[in-house]
Amino acid sequence: MAFKKRRIFDMRLVQSQQLQRKPSEHHKSNSKNSIEKTSKQWRIYHFREIRIWFMDSLRNFCQTTSLHGFSYITRPDISRNERCFWLGVVIAAIISAISLVLTSWYSNRETPTVTVIESSHFPTWNIPFPAVTICNFNRVSKTKALMLMEHMRLPPNVTKGELQELFNLTLFPTGRTVNNSSLEIYDRILRLNNITLTELMNRLSPDCLDMISRCIWKGIKTRCESLFQRIVTIQGICCSFNFFATMTNNFPVKIAYQVPKRPYRVTGCGYTTGLSVLLDPMVADYYGTFFSGFGFRLLIHDAYNFPDENSETKVVTSTRESFVRINPASTYATKDIRQMDLRWRNCLFGSERKLDGLKRYSFINCMFECRMKMTFKRCGCLPAYLINNGTIKICGVLDMNCMLQTKRFFSRALANLDTPYSIVRNTENFPCDCLPDCESNQYGSESTMGRLDASYSRNKMANRQDFSNHTDSILVHVFYSDLMSTRYRMEIFQNWLSSLASFGGLLGLILGFSIVSAFEFVYFLTFRPIFNYINRERD
Structure with missing residues (x-):
């Protein structure tokens, strides 16, 4: 109770x-x-x-x-x-x-995300076919150089040998500098003929249709000019298939409507379902090259990435038939990753950051843009082999030495630093504030090569008529090696x-x-x- x-x-x-x-006054202190x-x-x-x-x-x-x-x-x-x-x-x-x-x-905060294998039997037709960029070892056409040399006017006391050295400058070699007096002479030659260094490079480069004789896409003969476009890369002017990185393309206007809006895809594996091209190295047309041989470099990369040293690179040489097998892999991110704060997920999606002259964000494209900005900051202009949105000055002959010095930016891990390995290894932040990709496609490749002899070939591209005038031809097949691929999933390491x-x-x-x-x-x-x-x- x-x-x-x-x-x-x-x-x-x-x-x-x-x-x-009401205490009295003499009691106030005691009360307090x-x-x-x-x-x-x-x-x-x-x-x-x-x-x-x-x-x-x-x-x-x-x-x-x-x-x-x-x-x-x-x-x-x-x-x-x-x-x-x-x-x-x-x-x-x-x-x-x-x-x-x-x-x-x-x-959990140190490793907020984790990438795991979701499936090893992901259909390859869900992965876009990679871009295939073909670059000739020979960057200057001998025929075009001799023809242009005959028609160009020369200032007084300037020989054709000096004009030939001007043609060699279009190769943009690294590790050498040119005397300022020689650059002034070359600049006078171009001004006299009203030609820029960019126009000179375009005139001297081999044409795609001369290098690529026949094309087969998914087992069907196709016009090569509707598949390959002429692009400018660090390797020079190359021909690229399935390339969608830039805002505009270089296809002829009359066939622009045939160009797809998205990268190509394939629904099978094997060389009969991929890309097959018959290449002509034009041995007799060699004028300037960095390779001691006749052939091409194949750059295999994502269709939305600019081709650079990060691309899968294969070398194909004359009188050979090459089979390039691609083993694709895809990585995607869950919805929780997209909603996650950027400081914790530490990656970017393709539409989260805009780049100048490129359609989508990627780590490779971001690094390329960063190197472009460093080149512009040092030289005040951009070389002709870099993407330009039309508002930036293109470097001329007088800027050649600066271009040659900045070209090494494109082959180093930290573009802004010429530092030893110990400093690069201890770098905490990503260079140029370029974060990795949250979603990407990787294209690992393997190649096998054999001697090409048309008399033993039943391939509809390799017949005697094709080889009658081109004995140094190269036959290249690029295809998926399997119907299935590996798919990775990026997700939060620990959700709520x-x-x-x-x-x-x-x-x-x-x-x-x-x-x-x-x-x-x-x-x-x-x-x-x-x-x-x-x-x-x-x-």
Whole structure:
């Protein structure tokens, strides 16, 4: 039976009565001291009441909670030393649980995303066919150079040998510089003939239709001019198939409507379902090259990436038939990754950042743009082999030495630093603020090569008529090697559900903690005192 407590002494009533009295002037100081003493006693009494209430609530919580070890702290049937022992055990368990939870949390923050293999039987027809960029070893056509040399006017006291050196400058060799006096002579030659360095390079480069004789796409003979377009790369002017990186294309206007809006795809494997081209290295037309041989470089890359040193590179030489087998792999990101903060996922999607002159963002394109900006910052112009949106000045002959010095930017890990390996290895941030791709396609490749002899070939491209005038021809097949590929999934390392399970498992293993235990703690500190106060007032 609950007894109603009688309030014997009310400090607030006493204070109010003392304040209402009118003490005399000689008693004012004593009254003030007594009031301060009374308020101090009231604060001590109030703090003692709170401490008693808190200790009672904590004792009741320890006796009734489901957490491990707490009941031994307040049990009256064990000695004080045992209670102190259990108190130390509980404190150590709490510290261990908090430490493990924090360790798990920081581990999750250090590796917020993870990439796993989702399937090793992902259909290859869901992956776009790669771009195939073909670059001739010979960058200057001998026929075009001799013809242009005959028609160009020369200033007084300038020989054709100096004009020939001007043609060699279109190769943009690295590791050498040109005298300023020679550059001035070359600039006078171009001004006299009203030709820029870019126009000179275009005039001297071999034509795609001269290098590519026959084309077969997915087993059907196709006009090569509708498949390949002429693009400018670091390797010079090349011919590219399935290239969609730039905003515009270089296809003839009359067949522009035939060009697809998206990259090509294939629905099978084997060389009969891919791309087959018959190449003519034009051995007799060689004028300037960096290779001691006759042939082409094949750059295999994503259709939306600019071809550079990151591309899969294959070399095909004259009188050979080459089979390039592509083993594609695709990586995609879940919706949770897209909703994740950029600081934690540490990657970018193709539409999240715009680049100058390029359709989509990728790490390769971003690094290429960064190197372009560094070149422009140093030289005040861009070389002709770089993408230009038409608003930036194109470098001329007088800027040749600066272009030659900045070309090394495109072959280093850190474009802005000529640093040793130790500094590159310890670089924490991605260079040029270029983050990796959240979604990408990789095109690993293998190649086999054999001697090409038309008399033993039944291929509809390799007949004697094709080889009658071109004995150094090259036959190249680029195709998917299998119907299935590997698909990777990028996802969050721990979402809210896995984090809850991880933290709950650690706390439950050490302390026996659960959601009900947390509610018990809140209940004993808030709801139960309120209920007790309400019940006491009713009684």
